[in-house]
Amino acid sequence: MRASLIQIAVDPDESVDSRRRRAASLVRAQAGADLVVLPELWPVGAFAYESFATEAEPLEGPTYEAMAKAASDAGVWLHAGSIVERDAEGLLYNTSLVFSPTGELARAYRKIHRFGFDKGEAVLMAAGTELVTVPLPAATLGLATCYDLRFPELFRGLVDAGADVLVIAAGWPERRRAHWTLLARARAVENQCYVLAVGCSGTHAGVPQAGHSLVVDPWGEVLAEAGPDEETLTVDLDPTKPAETRDQFPALKDRVLGLPTPG
Numbered sequence: 001m002r003a004s005l006i007q008i009a010v011d012p013d014e015s016v017d018s019r020r021r022r023a024a025s026l027v028r029a030q031a032g033a034d035l036v037v038l039p040e041l042w043p044v045g046a047f048a049y050e051s052f053a054t055e056a057e058p059l060e061g062p063t064y065e066a067m068a069k070a071a072s073d074a075g076v077w078l079h080a081g082s083i084v085e086r087d088a089e090g091l092l093y094n095t096s097l098v099f100s101p102t103g104e105l106a107r108a109y110r111k112i113h114r115f116g117f118d119k120g121e122a123v124l125m126a127a128g129t130e131l132v133t134v135p136l137p138a139a140t141l142g143l144a145t146c147y148d149l150r151f152p153e154l155f156r157g158l159v160d161a162g163a164d165v166l167v168i169a170a171g172w173p174e175r176r177r178a179h180w181t182l183l184a185r186a187r188a189v190e191n192q193c194y195v196l197a198v199g200c201s202g203t204h205a206g207v208p209q210a211g212h213s214l215v216v217d218p219w220g221e222v223l224a225e226a227g228p229d230e231e232t233l234t235v236d237l238d239p240t241k242p243a244e245t246r247d248q249f250p251a252l253k254d255r256v257l258g259l260p261t262p263g
């Protein structure tokens with residue numbers, strides 16, 4: 001199963017329209033892959049809070065249209081990263097879109113853990129309430145977005161729902177890059193899954209992005225890692241490896257559910 005991670009640059013000197021066209025052509029260049037993944041909020045930038053309201057789109061807006069077409073042109077499963085979605089009530093969500101190779105929307109995932117403490121995404125956006133998995137022919141994706149990476153219980157929920165490839169679309173900042181690598185590897189090891197962690201490059205809203213997108217195998221080994229700049233990382237995954245790892249080292253079977261509360 002060939003996966004391509006597109007670590008697109010999100011510098012503010014490029015318009016959203018131009019980046020949308022460029023993202024579509026980067027996806028088309030990956031024809032032949034099975035799965036292509038873009039990062040979090042790449043049209044606008046994850047920290048560009050002042051642009052969220054002006055750049056918000058309906059679910060089936062311009063990014064949806066461009067990405068559905070790119071997926072079908074390339075004939076790939078496309079995790080198109082996330083957009084600022086405005087719903088019918090006017091609420092904003094950080095919503096990831098996954099398209100089939102014929103360009104149909106397979107699933108959308110609204111980010112559950114909002115970043116920013118008492119500002120930014122945490123006050124501007126509503127929280128998603130649903131865990132989302134996407135069955136592909138060779139694997140089941142479990143979806144997460146950026147700050148979600150810090151909450152292991154979300155990933156356990158995805159694994160319990162059958163996920164064996166965890167996809168994290170992010171706009172992770174350079175200043176916390178050490179956490180990015182550590183947490184991506186931890187999620188792979190503790191869940192015995194592949195982790196595809198896709199970030200942005202460049203700087204927007206004064207926040208340098210970490211880049212360094214990662215592919216981690218179910219043993220926690222880093223199979224591939226991008227540098228800081230725009231880059232596409234292509235890796236062949238062995239879809240049998242999560243089950244094989246769980247057979248060889250059956251730690252997931254030893255989980256104790258309903259742990260006692262401290263006395």
Ligand SMILES: NC(=O)CC(=O)C(=O)O
Binds near residue numbers: 046115148176
């Ligand atoms: N931007 C995010 O969603 C998460 C983040 O920056 C972090 O450190 O966590």
